[in-house]
Amino acid sequence: MTTGQDRERTAINDKYKWNLTDIYPDVTSWRVAKEAVARRLPDVRRYQGRLGESPQLLADALDAAWGLDKDVTRLAVYAGMQADQDTREAGPQGMQQEMQQLSADLKAQSSYLEPELLLIGLPRLEAFIAAEPRLHAYSFYLHDIARRAAHTLSDREEKLLADAMPLSASGHNIYNILANADFPYPTITLSNGRTVRVDSSGYAELRTLPNREDRERAMAAFFGSLGTFSRTYGTMMNANVQRAAFYAKARGYTSHLEAALDGPNIPVSVYARLIEGINRALPSFHRYLELRRKMMQLPDALRYHDLYAPLVAEVRLTFTPEEAQRQIAAAMEPLGREYCAVVQRSFDERWIDFFPTPGKRSGAYSEGGAYDVHPYMLLNYLGQYNDVSTLAHELGHTMHSYYSNSTQPYPLANYSTFVAEVASTFNEALLINRVLRDRTDPAIRLSLLGSFLENVKATVFRQTQFAEFELRIHQMAERGEPITGEALSRLYLDVTRRYYGHEAGICIVDDHVRHEWSYIPHFYIGFYVFQYATSFTAAETLSEKVLAGDGEARRRYLAFLGSGTSKYPIELLRDAGVDMTTDEPLDFTIKKMNRVMDEIEESL
Numbered sequence: 001m002t003t004g005q006d007r008e009r010t011a012i013n014d015k016y017k018w019n020l021t022d023i024y025p026d027v028t029s030w031r032v033a034k035e036a037v038a039r040r041l042p043d044v045r046r047y048q049g050r051l052g053e054s055p056q057l058l059a060d061a062l063d064a065a066w067g068l069d070k071d072v073t074r075l076a077v078y079a080g081m082q083a084d085q086d087t088r089e090a091g092p093q094g095m096q097q098e099m100q101q102l103s104a105d106l107k108a109q110s111s112y113l114e115p116e117l118l119l120i121g122l123p124r125l126e127a128f129i130a131a132e133p134r135l136h137a138y139s140f141y142l143h144d145i146a147r148r149a150a151h152t153l154s155d156r157e158e159k160l161l162a163d164a165m166p167l168s169a170s171g172h173n174i175y176n177i178l179a180n181a182d183f184p185y186p187t188i189t190l191s192n193g194r195t196v197r198v199d200s201s202g203y204a205e206l207r208t209l210p211n212r213e214d215r216e217r218a219m220a221a222f223f224g225s226l227g228t229f230s231r232t233y234g235t236m237m238n239a240n241v242q243r244a245a246f247y248a249k250a251r252g253y254t255s256h257l258e259a260a261l262d263g264p265n266i267p268v269s270v271y272a273r274l275i276e277g278i279n280r281a282l283p284s285f286h287r288y289l290e291l292r293r294k295m296m297q298l299p300d301a302l303r304y305h306d307l308y309a310p311l312v313a314e315v316r317l318t319f320t321p322e323e324a325q326r327q328i329a330a331a332m333e334p335l336g337r338e339y340c341a342v343v344q345r346s347f348d349e350r351w352i353d354f355f356p357t358p359g360k361r362s363g364a365y366s367e368g369g370a371y372d373v374h375p376y377m378l379l380n381y382l383g384q385y386n387d388v389s390t391l392a393h394e395l396g397h398t399m400h401s402y403y404s405n406s407t408q409p410y411p412l413a414n415y416s417t418f419v420a421e422v423a424s425t426f427n428e429a430l431l432i433n434r435v436l437r438d439r440t441d442p443a444i445r446l447s448l449l450g451s452f453l454e455n456v457k458a459t460v461f462r463q464t465q466f467a468e469f470e471l472r473i474h475q476m477a478e479r480g481e482p483i484t485g486e487a488l489s490r491l492y493l494d495v496t497r498r499y500y501g502h503e504a505g506i507c508i509v510d511d512h513v514r515h516e517w518s519y520i521p522h523f524y525i526g527f528y529v530f531q532y533a534t535s536f537t538a539a540e541t542l543s544e545k546v547l548a549g550d551g552e553a554r555r556r557y558l559a560f561l562g563s564g565t566s567k568y569p570i571e572l573l574r575d576a577g578v579d580m581t582t583d584e585p586l587d588f589t590i591k592k593m594n595r596v597m598d599e600i601e602e603s604l
């Protein structure tokens, strides 16, 4: 475990801390701004029942609603980042709660908009858009509401569905409490005598230990303890699947998958194609598993508890923040001078909060919600290659937000999840390409190439395996089959053994692995994880074109960064140069994976 949090925030040089005064000079100004916004909230209601009167009035109403949304978001972003700086402080936590209330109030005030717009109907809305230039920014939004009309219910029914929301979240809520607070996680003693608790973060560390018996013990203890609650986990998952069934049925969708993908308007065939493609690519995955066995110099078969162990003897590459910045700036050169100038601004103008400090939120993120300001990044930087890669990743999100915020009007700026991980993964690809160019030391190259393969394993194969498991759970429910812990574990073991080539002896998947599904929180979001895989393949394809020096590819990629949500995600990516309704991006990624394995095998 890292002990990076021992340095107080006040002991850290300002240049490594984000500068929140770009949003508000201080908390007092935030409060003044918040009260002014709260006073404006009732403005939205003034237009109720009158949206169809004239194009100008409709524009006034939408300007009022979206203008408030922009200001509420700015307030919330500031409160959230204040809270993340030091989660122990009560003040910022209170500010965050105030913002949750204000956001809910805004939602309530504007809840009449969509049903009323649907009543007006698309032909009339289109005539309004043609007549009033201020409505151009809302054209996508208005068309999208009309597109979903067949699945939108009456006012009263919509209200009923909204009221059912909190109770439909029970499965997820109970899971969170059990997994994060109440679960009796086991304790084990490692070969060095150290006693550790195997909760989910402990498990994530323990499965990477170099000692094989330790890894095996940790995995058996963790999965075994999950197994003793199998009936409970199955019941929570069933509640979650029934929720999907309820909403899909209420809105008239033919499947749970169709209901989930309709929001971002993604064809269900994209999901099915990914799963088929990955199943076709399993021989390449098995090649990777064999390679891993060889690199780890295991005396016998690879086992499931070997999958997270270091691939090669540790190569310690360390980077100061300045070195990381230099490396990343060099890596981003293929994107052109303008892109690099903004990257430099993010370094020079304190958009980044680098170091872990006591009470600071863990992990990393990019926050692009302050539309009129600039994006921010939170890191817990410890100077490893991984940390540099995380900075490049978050910078990808930041640049996506920067370009979209400065190119699009507010209603079109906020990009969707399906495209969100493309820009971040794209930057990781640029970084690894640059670092590989600069390093000739075979051990370092091996370690970098290995980390690329690890990424493909974790992001493309494992997430698709999850996506397939998830789809099959929902299909079981659609057929009326019971969703129990036992049924889910049987299904999970079956899918996992196929992916890892258990029968052929490529990787032995022990019986206790059947319980792994129960600790993955993403299954409660519903058809989410496949986007990790699709984003990765899209980013690999696009970055390869840009790295090849294709000027047109670069122009299209930069245009994509500035496109926000001006079209549906599939169209945006097609414009950028990759068609997610084809096999191209996945095939490309698998080919690259095989090239990397060729190089590793040669150097071994």
Ligand SMILES: [Zn+2]
Pocket: 393, 397, 421, 424
């Ligand atoms: Zn990300």
